[in-house]
Amino acid sequence: MTFTSVLPVWQAVQTRFHKMVKALPEEDLNLKLGNSTIGGLIQHNAEVEFMFAESFFGRPNPQSDKAAYSTLNELVDLLTVSNENLTAAMQELPEEAWHVSVESAFGTSTPLEAIGRLMYHTGIHAGQISLIKKNAVRSEV
Template identity: 60%
Template sequence: MTYTTVLPIWNATRGRFQKTVEGLPEQDLKLQLGKSTIASLIHHTAEVEYMFAEWFFCKSKSEEIAKPCFTNLAELVDLLSASNEYLLEAMIELPDEDWHKSMESPIGASTPLEAVGRLMYHTGIHAGQISLIQKNGQAK
């Protein structure tokens, strides 16, 4: 399994998340349930994509990732788009034979293929949390 096999699956999952975020009312970014706000979940999702690009696809970001304003939907959408593009660039650069090689990371060993599966799961979890916060959260 390589980039061309993984790409449609990734795009289906990640594209749906992106559309959900793009369709949020900006005032919902402040909604909170427990310690999580919708804005913080969006930011966290982008951060994890950058981390996985580094940990499992050996693509290091040379500059600091700008922290967006957590009340500005356009900035959060831009960050999410940038992290996805960065991850896709990292995936396409990985040689086919490396997709099944286990790599050590701060969260344990995984192959790049397993890492993409973990990212899909991660994105789905946060999509569900955003929906839950919209239904039950309080304005921060």
């Protein structure tokens, strides 16, 4: 029952984040505040989803490269793959394993807690992207 309970909430967060990313103009990917670019935050979000799928759900990362994704289409595709990978990992997890603590490089969490952390993580980066869009100065070339 955990997968069927968690999935609608996970999809709501992902749908909103993916919609925001898809609506970005390509030129906004390089907008930057401090050390963070919009494109970098999007790539980071997908990479963390891959790492959590592996660490908390035992699903190996299908992205073996550490490529830099530079276009909006590449980043949207990366987000899609990371979401599909994590969703499949959640679906494959036996019901009894959802509440068993797992030790990882990210600390100890149950898979259910890990999904909550990922939702929070996505929300933080959505807010950072909005902040960067609002405050970053475009350089005139």
